[in-house]
Amino acid sequence: MKIKGKLTFKSDRVDELVNIIANSLAPDNVPDMETLITGDCITVGFEGDKVGTILSSVDDYLMNAKIAYDLLLQKY
Numbered sequence: 001m002k003i004k005g006k007l008t009f010k011s012d013r014v015d016e017l018v019n020i021i022a023n024s025l026a027p028d029n030v031p032d033m034e035t036l037i038t039g040d041c042i043t044v045g046f047e048g049d050k051v052g053t054i055l056s057s058v059d060d061y062l063m064n065a066k067i068a069y070d071l072l073l074q075k076y
Helices: 014-028 051-075
Strands: 003-010 033-038 041-048
Touching: 003 014, 003 051, 014 033, 014 041, 014 051, 041 051
Parallel strands: none
Antiparallel strands: 003 041, 033 041
16 A cells, blocks of 8 residues: 655745755655645655655655755845
């Protein structure tokens, strides 16, 4: 059985910050992850066989997104 989950990021500054973060993290996506950019939202889908695997992937993604966000705030 596959377990699915998703994170959705929404911002009025999607073009400036969220879009940059999502595009910069997308190359690190594992095969069962998908990043979709639509309008003012970024959705990252996760899929796996175990809850622990999904939680680890989400944790890693959020940690990397936070680092990228903090770096971008210094620039913008």
